[in-house]
Amino acid sequence: MNQSSFEFDSPGPAQGVSAEHTRPPPLPTLEKIAQRLERHPDFRVLRRLVPVTDFGPAPVASGQTDPTCRRVLVLDTETTGLSHPTDRIIELAMLLVQVDMATGLPFGPVELFEGFEDPGMPIPAVAREVTGISDDMVQGHRLDDAQVEAMVMQADLIVAHNAGFDRPFVETRFPCFAAKAWACSFADIDWKAAGAGSSKLSALAQDQGWFFDAHRAQVDCHALLQVLSKTVAGSATTGFSQLITAASLPRFKLRATGSPFESKDLLKSRGYRWDADTKVWFCTVPDTQRLDAELEWLKAEVYGRRSARVDIETLDSRVRYSARLGEVSQRGL
Numbered sequence: 001m002n003q004s005s006f007e008f009d010s011p012g013p014a015q016g017v018s019a020e021h022t023r024p025p026p027l028p029t030l031e032k033i034a035q036r037l038e039r040h041p042d043f044r045v046l047r048r049l050v051p052v053t054d055f056g057p058a059p060v061a062s063g064q065t066d067p068t069c070r071r072v073l074v075l076d077t078e079t080t081g082l083s084h085p086t087d088r089i090i091e092l093a094m095l096l097v098q099v100d101m102a103t104g105l106p107f108g109p110v111e112l113f114e115g116f117e118d119p120g121m122p123i124p125a126v127a128r129e130v131t132g133i134s135d136d137m138v139q140g141h142r143l144d145d146a147q148v149e150a151m152v153m154q155a156d157l158i159v160a161h162n163a164g165f166d167r168p169f170v171e172t173r174f175p176c177f178a179a180k181a182w183a184c185s186f187a188d189i190d191w192k193a194a195g196a197g198s199s200k201l202s203a204l205a206q207d208q209g210w211f212f213d214a215h216r217a218q219v220d221c222h223a224l225l226q227v228l229s230k231t232v233a234g235s236a237t238t239g240f241s242q243l244i245t246a247a248s249l250p251r252f253k254l255r256a257t258g259s260p261f262e263s264k265d266l267l268k269s270r271g272y273r274w275d276a277d278t279k280v281w282f283c284t285v286p287d288t289q290r291l292d293a294e295l296e297w298l299k300a301e302v303y304g305r306r307s308a309r310v311d312i313e314t315l316d317s318r319v320r321y322s323a324r325l326g327e328v329s330q331r332g333l
Helices: 027-038 125-131 145-154 163-173 175-179 201-207 217-228 239-248 261-270 288-302
Strands: 069-079 089-100 106-116 157-160 182-184 251-255 273-275 280-285 309-315 327-332
Touching: 069 125, 069 145, 069 163, 069 217, 069 239, 089 125, 089 145, 089 163, 089 217, 106 145, 106 217, 145 175, 157 163, 157 239, 163 175, 163 182, 182 239, 201 217, 217 239, 251 288, 261 280, 261 288, 280 288, 288 309
Parallel strands: 069 157, 157 182
Antiparallel strands: 069 089, 089 106, 251 280, 251 309, 273 280, 309 327
């Protein structure tokens, strides 16, 4: 394709041309240009993400009469900082949508909640720069407890793109979140195996051909909603389907209690992390099969087949990503 293939209908800026004639071409013209670029192997086109407020009628799968669905609440927070015991929520957005279990596709209208909350302290400069939220924007505002609780009570599953961050914040502010099942779209989907270069939400959206202004709660929720509505590359299931499955299965936090000091490098290379508070190496495994394999590895490689007992914390979706403990048991090696 030559350069003339993409010339605008209006003349470019030149001496004697009025400002009116230098305006960008109308959207239909731009869309035609975008479509032509997409057909060329040397170009990729990104479009601004447009929020979907209604996904239309429920999809009908083969042999299906009435769809079986789950109500999924997609959530995002903006906060004054990273520490949930000391920092505060300044913006909360939630989208509630029905997801068909047979297809993993959302359907029907999307219910929206968004609001600011005055944290009772000046918003730190870093938070202002990241979010664009100023003290004036939140002054005198408070999130409506009754509206938040009413929406949360409808949800079968709550999803956030970094649930380990968002869940402790909203549970601290709204106790109703603690009783709900949670899934994390960042950690519970293997984006690397799906060929994604990054698990960041902005990168996942770009993989689908969208861009958006990140770090504001509502637009982040809309972006995540649409990313999860698509089939995850390399699979036959949508992101929503994978998260619903992940939430139905427990994970296990395995603590290598009493492990010999000289095994620290071996544990670290295996992917274990050091908990400075309890002074123990730990890892998290996704299922009982991996748990049994890891226990065998610890027995052979770390404890030298000597007698030992390790702690296992069962993390179901009602405690996973929260600051609360799951059920802890001991296993002899």
